[in-house]
Amino acid sequence: MTPRIRWQRARLVDSRLETRRARTLVFDVPQWTGHDAGQHVDVKLTGEDGFTAQRSYSIASASTPGRLELTVQAVSGGIVSPYLVDAMQLGDELELRGPIGGWFRWTNELAEPVLLVGGGSGIAPLMAMLRQRLLAGSAAPFRLVYSARTPDHVFYANELHVISQGRRGVDVDLLYTRSGLPGDTRPPGRLVGDDLPLAAPDAEPTRVYVCGPNGFVENAARLLVDRGHQPASIRTERFGSSGG
Amino acid sequence: MSVISRGFGGRGGASDPRVPPGQYVTHDFPVLSAGPTPYVDTDEWSLDLTDVDDSRSALSWTQLMAKPIEEFTVDLHCVTTWTKLGTTWRGVPVSAVLDDLDSEAEFALVHSYGGYTTNLPVEDLLDGKAWIVFEFEGEPLEPVHGGPARLLVPHLYLWKSAKWVNGIELRHDDEPGFWETLGYHEYGDPWLEQRYAGD
């Protein structure tokens, strides 16, 4: 029998705002042994009145024993995400279990080129992959195509800027759906085929990871197939029902 | 262990007996898929049936439509913790597809366009517990939700209800499917919270 994935106690030890409505939460999880980039945890909140709620959140950090980071976008009217973004204070605790997910996953020993396509908060597990790649000193070529509403909606903006300047085989393309920066050559708008690289027919197939709200993932996965990527090489993770 | 999250409050209201433990009610229809959505024409669609003695047969769309069709209303439970109550479907009971085979198989491995598979005991597919559905709330089932046809096994977590179904392989042994080899529970009863292997 496989052992049960146990609930663990996690304490909030640090946090930073990524945007006005999104927060990275750093948890101390003493018994956490690490994870593969792309995996998620199930989070369980219990109120003083006994009310409980469970939701899934991708791990945004690279693997470290005893610690992990989540980045949560507050969904208005939501039960769990507004608590995590607005109300949870340093020292407060919750339960989580994981790591979960064996499919949407990247590990250091994979050498083939990687294309990451993220929309909105769907950047979280892709950031874990980028961070893991840099931490491990992997030489796998990585390209991130990240679609956000405006420059103010970009998570990890400074870190992505530094990574894109580093020329370590990592390319970062930021796209805006509502309004961009002065001088942008691409007009703001939802992801289109030209935003995505064509599959190179003779080269090793690129591993593609797509993550975001369902509408974004549906559109991106379809465009990728149109751009020549094999459906079997496209892995998707869908966060919610609404488009964006 | 009970860890209280300070400042987290409930929304009041009695809990609904139709909602399994750890689930919450959504009015949307979220999507869980491992890859791109396949688009399959009903002209090309077929359901391949393989029995334990390796005998094979196939059902075309027209043949499926000639089977007895049922309309029914059920609750859906996804492992990602949403529950959708009172969904109405039209489809063919799986027993109407399998009964002709008169198979002695105990397990089924269900196959989909796009390569997805999931495993179930055959008894969970029979006796009005599972259908091949093609209409949701009076409309043809959209590709993103598994159209033209998906399996629907509402008493198990929804990943067992293979979208874009195109085959049922009957077996003596229980061969784990796609999510089942990736750490999800082999059976997936939402009332027992069998989400992940070992639960």
Ligand SMILES: Cc1cc2nc3c(=O)[nH]c(=O)nc-3n(C[C@H](O)[C@H](O)[C@H](O)COP(=O)(O)OP(=O)(O)OC[C@H]3O[C@@H](n4cnc5c(N)ncnc54)[C@H](O)[C@@H]3O)c2cc1C
């Ligand atoms: C595998 C997986 C990984 C995830 N990782 C992350 C992550 O890293 N960061 C993150 O912020 N979220 C992530 N999510 C989404 C997260 O699990 C919750 O669905 C989200 O935080 C909303 O929960 P809530 O309790 O605040 O809202 P709920 O109380 O569940 O819903 C309130 C309202 O918002 C709508 N809604 C629910 N979810 C969304 C959504 N995602 N987008 C828009 N509207 C929604 C509902 O339909 C409802 O009307 C992930 C989901 C999955 C399945």
